[in-house]
Structures are given as structure tokens and as C-alpha cells.
Amino acid sequence: MWLYFRFPLSFREVEELMLERGVIVSHETVRRWCAKFGQAYANGLRRKRPGHGDKRHLDEVFIRINGELKYLWRAVDADGNVLDILLQNRRDKAAARRSFHRLLKTTRSVPGVVVTDKLRSYGAAHREVMPSVEHRSHKGLNNRAENSHQPTRQRERAMKGFRSVGGAQQFLAAFSGISPHFRPRRHRMTAAHYRTEMTTRFAIRDQVTGVAGLPAAA
Structure with missing residues (x-):
């Protein structure tokens, strides 16, 4: 699911990437994951951000x-x-x-x-x-x-357009909260700073999704 929100990929492309890693999921499974967990994860990431000024x-x-x-x-x-x-x-x-x-x-x-x-x-x-x-x-x-607006346009092209107003509102509300989390202003960072920032952001993602509390795989 994170691949779908992070990159301008279609459901089918996410399905193929998961298959390469030995995880078999269907197009419908990815869609249901996004609908069920997307907004909750987006809200969790927003709460982790510092104040947004005035x-x-x-x-x-x-x-x-x-x-x-x-x-x-x-x-x-x-x-x-x-x-x-x-x-x-x-x-x-x-x-x-x-x-x-x-x-x-x-x-x-x-x-x-x-x-x-x-x-x-x-x-x-x-x-x-x-x-x-x-x-x-x-x-x-x-x-x-x-x-x-640029990430929205990228997603719109990848999805070949949105099918309904309700579906677009639901998806974009979650997408706008998740996608920027993985898109820091890299042009303003050194390589070392970027790696440190992304490590921190992935740790926050693990906290929001509950992965951080799970035992490490053998």
C-alpha cells in the first residue's frame, strides 16, 4: 500500500512489484488496503508533524x-x-x-x-x-x-483519471497526507542529510502503522 501512495504507480504496477518480492496480491486487494488504512495512516503522519505556522x-x-x-x-x-x-x-x-x-x-x-x-x-x-x-x-x-498540485497530476495520469467524485476525494485526502512524507525538499539537502531525514521518516511510518512494535523477522 505504501508503494501506491509513495510513488505514481497504478494498482497493476504495485501488484507486479509485490509479485517480484514473492507476495501475491490482487488488484482489488491493493484497492481495499488503500481504502481501509490510507486515511488512518495519513492522519497519523499529520499528527507527527511539527506545527504548521499561521x-x-x-x-x-x-x-x-x-x-x-x-x-x-x-x-x-x-x-x-x-x-x-x-x-x-x-x-x-x-x-x-x-x-x-x-x-x-x-x-x-x-x-x-x-x-x-x-x-x-x-x-x-x-x-x-x-x-x-x-x-x-x-x-x-x-x-x-x-x-x-503536481503529485496529484502524476497520480491522475498513472490511474488514467479518477472514476468518481467520492473515490477521488477519499483517495486524494489520504494521498495528500502520505505522499509528502516521503518527498522532503531534496534539492535543499546534502546527501547525508537526506539519508538521515529519510531514516527518520521511515521510523515515523513504522510507528504510525504499528510495525515498530512487531518482533523482528528471523
Whole structure:
């Protein structure tokens, strides 16, 4: 299951990789693992992260699901960690307001600064939901949120598109919490620092999944 969330692989590719290691699983088994454990593991990893500061970056991107255009609203912190995602039919004021409300509920805190692009829906929703919070509306300042869409696009291509709104929401909610855990900013690290960081992250993964408490194999 971790292979599926960590890399832009399809179910079949994960199945083949497991087979190479002598583990026989079916396409449906991998899907059920992801549905059953994905969100719980993502929530566990989020709880292990340090505080996410008081700055929020919000952005939306279109996704086609069975030929229908939907919009994926995403909120990230200053480090690019995904705080919340929400699939909606529109990108109007009501959709932006719903995204703001959901972000406040998910993070359980009021941000100090909200950064968005120049979509007017953000400004209208901001004045209603959190008028006391500073709002910076500028496309160049919102690269954090825009870059966070890239893993989703990679996954979308690997899966040859999403089949349903509910399935996409369920998968992306877990994927956005797990995938970044294995994607530190490697371009800013030395090789030694990267190896140490990944060792720490795999140890955290073992704690979240309960593997750390199991006896070592002979």
C-alpha cells in the first residue's frame, strides 16, 4: 500500500512489484488496503508533524472525472504540507466559502495570513468568513499551493483519471497526507542529510502503522 501512495504507480504496477518480492496480491486487494488504512495512516503522519505556522496558501485546480469538470480546492501551509483538500463542482464564492469553513474546522485554528491567487471568489468569501485575517491576493506569492498540485497530476495520469467524485476525494485526502512524507525538499539537502531525514521518516511510518512494535523477522 505504501508503494501506491509513495510513488505514481497504478494498482497493476504495485501488484507486479509485490509479485517480484514473492507476495501475491490482487488488484482489488491493493484497492481495499488503500481504502481501509490510507486515511488512518495519513492522519497519523499529520499528527507527527511539527506545527504548521499561521500562514495558509489556497488554490484550486480543475480535474475531469468521467468527462465532467470538477475543481480540487487545496490548502497548504508555508512549507507546502497539505492541510485540506475538497472537490467541488464550482469555483465561485459559495465554493470558496465552503473551502474556508472546512479549513478552519480541519486545522482548528485561525490563520494569521491567507494567500491566494487573484480569483475574486476568494476575496468575497474571505470578507464573510475571516475578515480579521490578512488576505494577500497575488499569483506570484502562491507558488506553494500551485506546486502542491503536481503529485496529484502524476497520480491522475498513472490511474488514467479518477472514476468518481467520492473515490477521488477519499483517495486524494489520504494521498495528500502520505505522499509528502516521503518527498522532503531534496534539492535543499546534502546527501547525508537526506539519508538521515529519510531514516527518520521511515521510523515515523513504522510507528504510525504499528510495525515498530512487531518482533523482528528471523
